[in-house]
Amino acid sequence: MSAPFTLMVSAGTYHLPFNRLGDWISRWMLAHPEAQVIYQHGPGIPISGADNRVIIPVDELMELFAAADAVVLQGGAGGVMDLRALQRIPLVVPRHPELNEVIDTHQLLFTEKASALGLVHRADEEHQLHDLLDQAVAGELKTRCGVAERTEGISQGVAVLNRLPQKLSMLTTFKRLASSILPVARSLR
Secondary structure (H helix, E strand, O other), X not given: OOOOOEEEEEOOOOOOOOHHHHHHHHHHHHHOOOOEEEEEOOOOOOOOOOEEEOOOOHHHHHHHHHXXXXXXXXXXXXXXXXXXXXXXXXXXXXXXXXXXXOOOOHHHHHHHHHHHOOOOEXXXXXXXXXXXXXXXHOOOOOOEOOOOOOOOOHHHHHHHHHOOOOOOOHHHHHHHHHHHHHHHHHHOO
């Protein structure tokens, strides 16, 4: 009997929750009850059937990343670089500022370029992530790589990261400010 498919998922520990990723993983798990999923959810909501952790110490996290059959990450550069150092090709779902998952578009910009360079497998929609995971389970998706090589596109990547992120609309900025201040103001009454 072969070992069950192991999936390590990290929504990161950023102060804004990334429940959309957890929802997508949860629904994928319904079709794959044999999969063993470890989920670092940070301030987000745990998901049923997974080994849920708020935060995993970095040494343990790197061990889990290295051992898993596949790794799903938020679209942050730090996590992608960690995975590439482990000779892994992560599946990434970038956070969206308009969904109040992050404050700007840096994850969208970074993962677009990283995907174009073949450094990550990017999913922008739930069905895309499920398709990538199904390919990984079937052994049809490359989730490991050799020693990370310098890419010709690194200067392009640096240029993307140096661009100012798209500003949020005034209404979105106001809503975020209000949602941060109102609880504090209520507690002072």
